[in-house]
Amino acid sequence: MILPMSDKSIESVLTENRVFPPSAEFAAQAHPNAQELSRLHSLASLGTEAFWAAQAREHLSWHKPFTQVLDSTNAPNYRWFADGQLNVSVNCLDVHLAAAGDRTAIIFEAEHGEVRRYSYAQLHAEICRFANGLRALGAKKGDRIIIYMPMLAEAIIAMQACARIGAIHSVVFGGFSAPSVRDRIDDAKARFVITADGGWRAGKVVELKTAADKALCEGGASVEHVIVLKHTGEDIPFKEGRDLWWHDVVAGQSTTCQPEWVGAEHPLFLLYTSGSTGKPKGVQHSSGGYLLGAKLTSKWVFDLKRDDVFWCTADIGWVTGHSYVTYGPLANGNTVVIYEGAPTFPDAGRFWKMIQDHKVTVFYTAPTAIRALMKLGDAIPESYDLSSLRLLGSVGEPINPEAWMWYHRVIGGERCPIVDTWWQTETGVIMISPVPGVTSTKPGSCTKPLPGVEADIVDEEGEPVKGLDAGGYLVIKKPWPSMLRTIWNDNARYIETYWAKFGNRYYVAGDSAHRDKDGYYWIMGRIDDVLNVAGHRLGTMEIESALVAHPRIAEAAVVGRPHDVKGESVFAFVVCKGERPTGDTKAFREELRNWVGEQLGAIAKPDDVRFADNLPKTRSGKIMRRLLRTIARGEEITQDISTLENPHIVEQLRGRE
Numbered sequence: 001m002i003l004p005m006s007d008k009s010i011e012s013v014l015t016e017n018r019v020f021p022p023s024a025e026f027a028a029q030a031h032p033n034a035q036e037l038s039r040l041h042s043l044a045s046l047g048t049e050a051f052w053a054a055q056a057r058e059h060l061s062w063h064k065p066f067t068q069v070l071d072s073t074n075a076p077n078y079r080w081f082a083d084g085q086l087n088v089s090v091n092c093l094d095v096h097l098a099a100a101g102d103r104t105a106i107i108f109e110a111e112h113g114e115v116r117r118y119s120y121a122q123l124h125a126e127i128c129r130f131a132n133g134l135r136a137l138g139a140k141k142g143d144r145i146i147i148y149m150p151m152l153a154e155a156i157i158a159m160q161a162c163a164r165i166g167a168i169h170s171v172v173f174g175g176f177s178a179p180s181v182r183d184r185i186d187d188a189k190a191r192f193v194i195t196a197d198g199g200w201r202a203g204k205v206v207e208l209k210t211a212a213d214k215a216l217c218e219g220g221a222s223v224e225h226v227i228v229l230k231h232t233g234e235d236i237p238f239k240e241g242r243d244l245w246w247h248d249v250v251a252g253q254s255t256t257c258q259p260e261w262v263g264a265e266h267p268l269f270l271l272y273t274s275g276s277t278g279k280p281k282g283v284q285h286s287s288g289g290y291l292l293g294a295k296l297t298s299k300w301v302f303d304l305k306r307d308d309v310f311w312c313t314a315d316i317g318w319v320t321g322h323s324y325v326t327y328g329p330l331a332n333g334n335t336v337v338i339y340e341g342a343p344t345f346p347d348a349g350r351f352w353k354m355i356q357d358h359k360v361t362v363f364y365t366a367p368t369a370i371r372a373l374m375k376l377g378d379a380i381p382e383s384y385d386l387s388s389l390r391l392l393g394s395v396g397e398p399i400n401p402e403a404w405m406w407y408h409r410v411i412g413g414e415r416c417p418i419v420d421t422w423w424q425t426e427t428g429v430i431m432i433s434p435v436p437g438v439t440s441t442k443p444g445s446c447t448k449p450l451p452g453v454e455a456d457i458v459d460e461e462g463e464p465v466k467g468l469d470a471g472g473y474l475v476i477k478k479p480w481p482s483m484l485r486t487i488w489n490d491n492a493r494y495i496e497t498y499w500a501k502f503g504n505r506y507y508v509a510g511d512s513a514h515r516d517k518d519g520y521y522w523i524m525g526r527i528d529d530v531l532n533v534a535g536h537r538l539g540t541m542e543i544e545s546a547l548v549a550h551p552r553i554a555e556a557a558v559v560g561r562p563h564d565v566k567g568e569s570v571f572a573f574v575v576c577k578g579e580r581p582t583g584d585t586k587a588f589r590e591e592l593r594n595w596v597g598e599q600l601g602a603i604a605k606p607d608d609v610r611f612a613d614n615l616p617k618t619r620s621g622k623i624m625r626r627l628l629r630t631i632a633r634g635e636e637i638t639q640d641i642s643t644l645e646n647p648h649i650v651e652q653l654r655g656r657e
């Protein structure tokens with residue numbers, strides 16, 4: 001059986017076979033060190049349930065301790081620590097106040113350069129004021145609240161305030177457009193939307209409130225109030241009664257707030273993510289298990305200590321911003337840096353200048369950013385003092401050896417370990433990654449599963465692949481506390497998407513992978529129709545639906561094409577109603593690109609649009625996506641096209657006719 005392996009990884013001109021052990025100096029100060037890690041692994045090998053229970057007792061602060069650990073009664077709808085009660089914001093803030101209230105929790109840098117710091121005590125006070133303000137509006141446990149904000153401290157405050165009152169937040173990435181916001185509001189039946197008058201991106205204002213208004217006029221009937229943070233100071237429309245200013249909501253509110261104690265299984269958040277079919281699905285995460293994973297992995301993978309300054313560049317609109325900005329590092333009492341704007345504003349030295357200015361010690365970003373900045377040459381980073389860095393991380397997509405080596409040499413000064421972390425929105429937290437003081441790294445491999453994670457690679461029958469480097473489905477064989485609980489409103493889809501393939505025995509990640517002689521995992525890419533563009537997940541079907549919503553488009557098929565910076569780019573094959581456009585189609589292609597941008601967000605705009613009279617289909621009517629991928633890459637066609645219903649259109653699709 002040949003798996004539908006992705007063939008989309010960036011071609012590498014560099015083969016890098018060296019292995020990079022951590023320096024003796026790094027290893028000596030790291031936690032976990034080799035001994036601690038082996039103790040964790042051996043504890044986990046005695047039984048994952050007992051292992052996780054011990055971790056949950058040691059690392060979380062419980063209002064009511066749990067007595068049940070794993071409940072598999074309704075597998076694969078697993079439950080963890082279900083009779084325990086806690087509050088996530090108490091675990092991120094209150095627990096630090098006595099000993100470390102003055103410690104910096106957040107260093108915020110605005111795009112125009114203003115820096116604001118929040119100590120744990122200040123952050124706690126702001127979260128309490130906002131939580132009280134939400135309560136005063138009638139918000140309560142279980143309500144869904146959409147957060148559609150720029151990357152500001154207030155975004156973290158909003159998330160934590162929801163957690164404090166037991167409301168379920170659903171953050172929508174600020175780069176998504178009005179229809180995406182509307183779909184999420186409608187699916188979650190949100191009562192509140194929290195947004196800002198706008199955000200800054202590359203010197204321009206992103207009009208979030210305008211997009212939120214548009215979303216609400218086309219749907220969003222469940223929304224009672226829109227809370228608007230004044231940030232850019234732009235004039236914005238304001239709907240009396242519905243819209244409220246953030247500063248009015250918090251005015252006069254107390255800086256303490258009685259937390260809502262929730263069961264460990266109470267949903268902390270929904271985060272919508274793309275799959276191969278239908279609209280984005282609301283991945284539902286728990287309070288107790290999720291927080292445990294976020295806290296532990298922040299410690300294990302980033303070796304975070306009291307004096308560290310941790311900068312994860314992810315926006316809170318993505319899971320990385322949830323687990324490694326808002327929850328994990330704060331649960332550990334660490335200092336996080338957040339930045340509102342574009343990495344290249346006002347110039348390509350911005351990241352490096354911020355590392356220098358804030359003395360960042362641990363830096364976590366995506367390969368796309370590394371590749372984009374690498375292209376601009378070594379001189380830019382070399383003109384900044386990056387000596388504060390001690391550890392680097394990568395997330396969201398495969399990192400090619402060139403980018404890894406550049407990150408290692410130019411940014412890490414050859415002294416910082418690199419943690420290439422594999423995980424997903426659904427896994428909640430990092431699953432496969434080096435432990436930086438212990439694991440020798442190999443450029444391009446996310447190395448080995450963390451303690452308690454039982455990963456494997458299986459064939460079509462669900463049996464472990466035989467032989468070294470044999471590719472197969474990446475699966476997780478045992479439930480883990482931070483796993484998704486379900487898809488909001490659609491448990492059948494949860495089971496179908498992640499479990500059904502192997503009879504509900506394993507969690508099926510949707511990635512293919514292989515393992516080398518040292519047991520290291522190498523992620524090969526998605527096995528489904530999900531693209532990874534600049535580290536962002538996009539479903540081909542979402543883009544196709546957006547295209548066919550255009551009045552002139554009859555049919556569309558979207559595939560990914562390797563891209564040297566973004567990893568993958570969107571390539572759309574389009575069939576128009578009526579005549580196929582010929583001659584100079586530039587303006588029309590641009591119109592379609594912008595159309596997709598308006599429907600979904602700029603990240604989904606196709607880089608290429610090609611017109612044809614028809615799409616290549618088999619006689620049973622299935623679109624031949626592999627063929628389209630070959631064509632998009634400009635490669636020779638090796639597939640058998642004799643079964644094509646309409647072989648003549650291949651020349652059109654290749655742009656030769």
Ligand code: WTA
Nearest residue numbers: 395396397398420421422423424425523537
């Ligand atoms: C991909 C992001 C290779 C993978 C945290 C996964 C990776 C999808 C890596 C999840 C990595 C993530 N190496 N591929 N280190 N990390 N991926 O949900 O295909 O936005 O399934 O979560 O990104 O993307 P998501």
